[in-house]
Amino acid sequence: MPPVSALDSARATLAGSLLLPADDAFDGARRPWNLAVEQQPAAVAAPAGVGDLRVLLDAARDTGATLAVQPSGHGASGDLTGAVLIRMTAFDELAVDTEAGILRVGSGVRWGAVVQALEGTGWAAPAGTSPVVSVAGYTLGGGHSWFSRTAGLGSDNLRAAWLLRADGTHERVDDDSDPELMWALRGAGGIVGIVTALEIDLVRTPSLHGWGLTFDVADATAVIRAVRDLAADAPSSLNVFMNSMRMPDAPQLPEEIRGRSFLTVQALSVDGSADALVDRVRRAGAVRREIAGATSPAALAAASNEPTEPTAGRGASMALSALDDATIDALVGFRDAPEQWPIVGIDIRMLGGALDAPRRQGLASLRSAGWLLHALSPMIPGAPVELGDASLAGFRALLTPARAARTIPTFLGPGKTLEDCGSTDDLGRLRALRAVVDPDGVLHEGRLPR
Numbered sequence: 001m002p003p004v005s006a007l008d009s010a011r012a013t014l015a016g017s018l019l020l021p022a023d024d025a026f027d028g029a030r031r032p033w034n035l036a037v038e039q040q041p042a043a044v045a046a047p048a049g050v051g052d053l054r055v056l057l058d059a060a061r062d063t064g065a066t067l068a069v070q071p072s073g074h075g076a077s078g079d080l081t082g083a084v085l086i087r088m089t090a091f092d093e094l095a096v097d098t099e100a101g102i103l104r105v106g107s108g109v110r111w112g113a114v115v116q117a118l119e120g121t122g123w124a125a126p127a128g129t130s131p132v133v134s135v136a137g138y139t140l141g142g143g144h145s146w147f148s149r150t151a152g153l154g155s156d157n158l159r160a161a162w163l164l165r166a167d168g169t170h171e172r173v174d175d176d177s178d179p180e181l182m183w184a185l186r187g188a189g190g191i192v193g194i195v196t197a198l199e200i201d202l203v204r205t206p207s208l209h210g211w212g213l214t215f216d217v218a219d220a221t222a223v224i225r226a227v228r229d230l231a232a233d234a235p236s237s238l239n240v241f242m243n244s245m246r247m248p249d250a251p252q253l254p255e256e257i258r259g260r261s262f263l264t265v266q267a268l269s270v271d272g273s274a275d276a277l278v279d280r281v282r283r284a285g286a287v288r289r290e291i292a293g294a295t296s297p298a299a300l301a302a303a304s305n306e307p308t309e310p311t312a313g314r315g316a317s318m319a320l321s322a323l324d325d326a327t328i329d330a331l332v333g334f335r336d337a338p339e340q341w342p343i344v345g346i347d348i349r350m351l352g353g354a355l356d357a358p359r360r361q362g363l364a365s366l367r368s369a370g371w372l373l374h375a376l377s378p379m380i381p382g383a384p385v386e387l388g389d390a391s392l393a394g395f396r397a398l399l400t401p402a403r404a405a406r407t408i409p410t411f412l413g414p415g416k417t418l419e420d421c422g423s424t425d426d427l428g429r430l431r432a433l434r435a436v437v438d439p440d441g442v443l444h445e446g447r448l449p450r
């Protein structure tokens, strides 16, 4: 642990704040968004600007601490022993160039603010489903969105970053000035520098049209197969998510959702012309509820119904190379098994399209993967956590035969490392870069395997 007295003396020179374990507000400030993740940093800093970040770099070097940037902590993975946790809230600029379709955004800004700023402009952000995830945390970890088949990962759309290097230099970096650093930033995030602002390509959305089809679970096999078959000839303008919900029969839940199960297929076309394709899915089962029509990024965000307050939850995710009949049957059987109630939702996202031809090079990639799956097991007060862990392990085991070579860092659960997101060569390349840009090891190693 770094000496507290040395960090204490740094705090006197900061324009922003630095909290130490003895401070009353420390406990609240150290918590990540996912309350199930326990992290015990040495201090929590909220720098007011680049000058403060330089003070923190010096203090870290003097004390042997590391700096771990975590704007909101949706991606917190646990071990921050000896680290100064940095919250970027003060870096809040937001500017949209609607002529060029470029967003410039500070690294403390969350997607919800960007989505609001773009409403009615004809542009969409390559944003994930949660409005409270930060643009930086998402983009620097890959980031899969409603627009990924059309425009690739969030990180593929990262044009440039304003970066504070470990040596204190603050500059704009892009693929012309430092391609190696940009490759690392697109997935490995804060292990090679501290990003203060990002420039991101927006997605042109001439005519956004959405469909939401809710089916009875009895039709799950036929519907999932129909969506799988659609992937063979769906254009990259069409993005498709499936969601299998199964609410536990737990007395803590409201009566109207308790014990209910359903499968929803959501499709989004950026050029409005996909009804014939969606109809193939519509005919695969009995549609219990349908919503279709023109939509907007703000309406999509509202429909995603993501929690906006910190919660405790666990999940498991995996990218699959293919969704064959055997995997679909195993998944549907798993969903029906009474002991798997702790998994409330399983998202299945269609990949391909622009993901197979990324416009920029980065560590994060879903090239050649077919599907991205995520299972969510919320922590229900009073319910034993072991059951959720067993269900998530079962979910991983059943998907393993179809597993793709890699997934993206934004879909890694706590404790998982970049080994799941890159080859041995990629990890060697990251380590070699870190040795050059951060020879003293001031930046926290994040999800690099130890």
Ligand SMILES: Cc1cc2nc3c(=O)[nH]c(=O)nc-3n(C[C@H](O)[C@H](O)[C@H](O)COP(=O)(O)OP(=O)(O)OC[C@H]3O[C@@H](n4cnc5c(N)ncnc54)[C@H](O)[C@@H]3O)c2cc1C
Binding pocket: 033, 069, 070, 071, 072, 073, 074, 075, 076, 088, 107, 127, 128, 129, 130, 133, 134, 135, 136, 137, 138, 140, 141, 142, 143, 144, 145, 188, 189, 190, 191, 193, 194, 195, 196, 306, 307, 410, 411, 446
């Ligand atoms: C409800 C919910 C919905 C989600 N939906 C999606 C989705 O649709 N698609 C998707 O891809 N992901 C999704 N995620 C995952 C989410 O995108 C990641 O967990 C992301 O990393 C969280 O961003 P954050 O701002 O909370 O990051 P944090 O956990 O605060 O940070 C994550 C990492 O980003 C890096 N980083 C962040 N800021 C900087 C910076 N300024 N400089 C350098 N490095 C930095 C650091 O390495 C840091 O460890 C979702 C998560 C939740 C909880």
